Each structure stands twice: as C-alpha cells, then as structure tokens.
Amino acid sequence: MNNEQIKIAxxxxxxxxxxxxxxxxxxxxxxxxxxxxxAEKLRNTAELYFDYLFCLTCVDWKSHLTMVYHLTxxxxxxxxxxxxxxxxxDARIExxxxxxxxxxxxxxxxxxxxxxxxxHHPDLRLLILPDGWExxxxxxxxxxxxxxxxxx
Amino acid sequence: MGKYxxxxxxxxVKMVDFSKISKEMPKILPLKQDHETxxxxxxxxxxxxxxILLSKLDNVINWARSNSLWPLVFGTSCCAxxxxxxxxxxxxxxxxxxxxxxxxxxxxxxxxIAGTIVNKMAPVLKRLYDQMGDPKYxxxxxxxxxxxxxxxxxxYSVVKGADHIIPVDVYIAGCPPRPEALLHAMITLQEKIRKxxxxxxxxxxxxx
Numbered sequence: 240m241n242n243e244q245i246k247i248a249x250x251x252x253x254x255x256x257x258x259x260x261x262x263x264x265x266x267x268x269x270x271x272x273x274x275x276x277x278a279e280k281l282r283n284t285a286e287l288y289f290d291y292l293f294c295l296t297c298v299d300w301k302s303h304l305t306m307v308y309h310l311t312x313x314x315x316x317x318x319x320x321x322x323x324x325x326x327x328x329d330a331r332i333e334x335x336x337x338x339x340x341x342x343x344x345x346x347x348x349x350x351x352x353x354x355x356x357x358x359h360h361p362d363l364r365l366l367i368l369p370d371g372w373e374x375x376x377x378x379x380x381x382x383x384x385x386x387x388x389x390x391x
Numbered sequence: 392m393g394k395y396x397x398x399x400x401x402x403x404v405k406m407v408d409f410s411k412i413s414k415e416m417p418k419i420l421p422l423k424q425d426h427e428t429x430x431x432x433x434x435x436x437x438x439x440x441x442x443i444l445l446s447k448l449d450n451v452i453n454w455a456r457s458n459s460l461w462p463l464v465f466g467t468s469c470c471a472x473x474x475x476x477x478x479x480x481x482x483x484x485x486x487x488x489x490x491x492x493x494x495x496x497x498x499x500x501x502x503x504i505a506g507t508i509v510n511k512m513a514p515v516l517k518r519l520y521d522q523m524g525d526p527k528y529x530x531x532x533x534x535x536x537x538x539x540x541x542x543x544x545x546x547y548s549v550v551k552g553a554d555h556i557i558p559v560d561v562y563i564a565g566c567p568p569r570p571e572a573l574l575h576a577m578i579t580l581q582e583k584i585r586k587x588x589x590x591x592x593x594x595x596x597x598x599x
Contacts, residue, residue, distance in 0.1 A: 377548070382547065387548070388546065389543060389544050
C-alpha cells in the first residue's frame, strides 16, 4: 500500500485521526482512548498488516507528553507512525503488549523514564533503573537530581 | 641469485651474507641503557666465547612486562568499536604486544575503559579491576572515560570520569579517539612501565 491508500484506510478505521505527511513517514495523531482498538485493526487488517512495532518511545514537551509508535509491515513494506498526546500529570494509555510482544519491554522503559502508566500491562515494573527508584522520572524535563546532575 | 629464482623479478633485492656480518660486528655493541625505547635495557660486552650483558633486574622486569600487556575485553560504547578496529587487521595492536585480549580479568594486565561508565556499571568496573592480578594498568579511552565527556552536564546516570572509581594511568582525548590515538596511548603506557613511573610501580614499597 502506498501512503494515499493508507490514508484512506485510516480515515475509514478512525475518522477522528489527524493525518500528517510532513516527515519521512506518514504520521497520524490520535486520542489515547482510540489507541487500543486502532492498534488491533492496524495489526489484523489484511491490507495493512502492521506486524512489526519497531520503535516505541515518548517525548516530553513540557506541556504534555507524546507517545510515539513506529509500525511497519514486513509483508507489505509500508510504515506508519502513530502519535498520541498524554496528560503530563495523569499519563495513561492502554498497553499493546498483547498485539506486539516487543512492547512489553519498551513500555516498561517508557514507564520508568517518563512515568507513563500503561493500563493492563502484564508486568509494569522498572527495567533498567536501580531498585527503589520508583516515583522519579529521569527523562522528564523537570527532573532534578542535585547529587548526580551538574547543571549547565 | 639464479636466473630462474622465484625472487628474480625483484631487481634491487640483494642477498645478505650473514657470515660477513658477524665478522664486521664491532667488539662492543653501542647499546645504551635507555628505558624510553623498546630496546632491551642493558649493555652488551663482546668477550671471547660469548657476550656479557649488564643490566638492572628491575629494568629487565619492566621491559618484559611492557612488551606483553594483555588487555581485558571490556567496552561499554562506541569507543569499543574503535578498540576492535585497533585490534583487527588494519591497525593490528599485536604489533606492539597487545594481541592477547582476555575475556577474564584474572588473566588480564591492562583494562582499556572504552566507553561511558554509568552509575550502574561503576560497581562492575570496580569489581573487574579488583579481580585483575597485580601488576595492573588502566587506560581511560575517550572523553566519557576521562570526564564523562558529552554526558558531563545535565545527566543523572553517568560517572564523571572513570577515575572516580579506579585509578587511571593513561588518558586519551577524543570522542571516540582514532585507533592511532589508542595505539599511541598503549605505547605511552609501555614507556611509563619501562620508566617505572606507573602508579602501580610507584606504590610498590622499595626494599631497604
């Protein structure tokens, strides 16, 4: 499928999605509540068949957080980026571990570094940070650590 | 050299007559005691029935140690790629006696800190260093191992210089340093060992 066909398919699946095509890959912006049903359709629709979640990350924009999912299809060879704004004080989004298994570790990483709460995640605990770190999110822009950080 | 010799194509090659050379050798070889070069430390006196070598045992030990340094296979980031390049065919650190890279600290003499040391890696690095047998030497490769480098400011997880954890003998600048820089650092370490100036050698108690 080319980008135009994906655009039509997305508009069909989720009319509220905002489509953007300024970057390298076709990007859509969605509401967090729409993510899980859309993800299932992106994975299971035969024409789309996004079977590979090759990047899952988060960005802190100070006013809000943005979850970023990079999806590709190893069969159709097309790529899609899904972005979703999250509330900084109550960041929560459904997990996609059941759809793409790789999300399990990536979501744990985003959880520990940005404090995003992945609902229904099977094993949401710290991945890399030392034990007892809970409650501080080092990749948030307002993270303070007077002991280890030398400020510029 | 015969007409059909396999090296006959090399017109300028001259065969060396080794029997002549031994006759032309001087009675006393002008080998100075010089720790700065890789030359064996000591003076050779030719006497009838064989030569006599005069040297200091310390210098001979230092010379021997400096020429067979076994690095530990240890790399934490991109510097390790340069280290691998230094080890492989193009730069080939075995030319300087470093080829026996060991995957266990028990058998290694020198640890090249090739990469960023994060807080979580710090105790591991300390343990590896402690497990190495004496005498042991440390090279801090690149900006991260020297000072934290690009991660000096505004980072919660990076150690600001590996010398906060273990003592370092030689520092290399660069991000990452080129293989030539690593080779230079290794040769510098060898010179330091020959001169008896490494931290390890200075620390050792002198006999009365």
